[in-house]
Amino acid sequence: MSLEGLFPIYKWNFKSQSILSNLPEDEYAALHTHMQEQRYGKGEIIFRQGAVASGIFFIKKGKVKKYQVDQNGREQIIYVANAGELIGYHAILADERYPDSAATIEESIIAFIPKEDFMAIMERSSVLPRRLLKILSHEFTVLANSISVFAQRSVKERLAITLIVLREKFKEETAAGEDIMINISRSDLANMVGTGKENIVRFLTEFKSAGILTSHSKKICIKDIRQLIKVSGCGNV
Known part of the structure; x- marks a missing residue:
């Protein structure tokens, strides 16, 4: 089921997939020539906060969480990036550490x-600088919206929003007609919502009792997206 007209998903997703799509052939070929492909297992670190920025990363397959860790070691997940997205380019453009x-x-x-x-490649490109500027402007809007939600919404509403956004991310790799399975740990879900794991478990149980979702192990399947959008308080249903 599409969220068009029901939920403003564009307010929650970066659009870095569009940076490399339909580039002039010579520019894409130049970027591809310099790509060094590597396989990562689940939970592997790609780069760490504060490290010297040595380059950017293009996700060819899989999903990556971007997060910060506070002085008490608590993790706050800022964003989950999908296949086709770039990460690490903010530090490169600003000439700063990650x-x-x-x-x-x-x-x-x-x-x-x-x-x-x-x-x-960017310095001689007629397309990349404009695209990056547009993407960065949109990302500022997404982050500002996220800050507003954390300040004004309840944990239950934030969880509903997070599940809706994750559903769209996992939808991209799901074949037509198949159930969309959100495969994420309860700890990561708690770190996205900004709450304790026990709250996540409690509200997931509540959503399950209401028929909004089903769950098996770490996987979550949204069964009533309209009801979940109502809980989020951000939709048009």
Whole structure:
């Protein structure tokens, strides 16, 4: 079921897939030439917050969480990136260290593009700078919206929003007619919502009793997306 007209998903998703799509052939070929592909197991670190930014990463397969860790060791997941998205480019463009960490949440294939090669291609490109500026502007809107939600919404509403967003991410790799299975740990879900794991378990149980979702092990299947959107308080249903 599409969310069009029901939920403003564009307010919650970055659009970095569009950075490399339909690039001029010579520019895409140059980027591809410098890609160094690597396989990652579930839970592997790609880069750490505060590390020197050595390049950008293109997710060819899998999903990656971007997160920050506070002084008490608590993790806050900022965003989950899908296949086709770029990560790590903020630090490269700002010539700063990575502002967050990135780790896989499932087995992934990720291509690394060294900083010098990416910057050289961007400097002679007529397309990449404009696209990056547009993407960064949209990401600012997404992050501002997320900050507003954390300040004004209840844990239950934030969980509903997070499940809706994750459903769209896992939908991309689900064959037509098959159930969309959200495969994420309860700990990661809690770190996305900004609450304790016990709250996540309690509200998932409540949603399950209401017929909104089913769950098996770590996998969650949304059965009544309209009702979940109502709980989120952000939709048009």
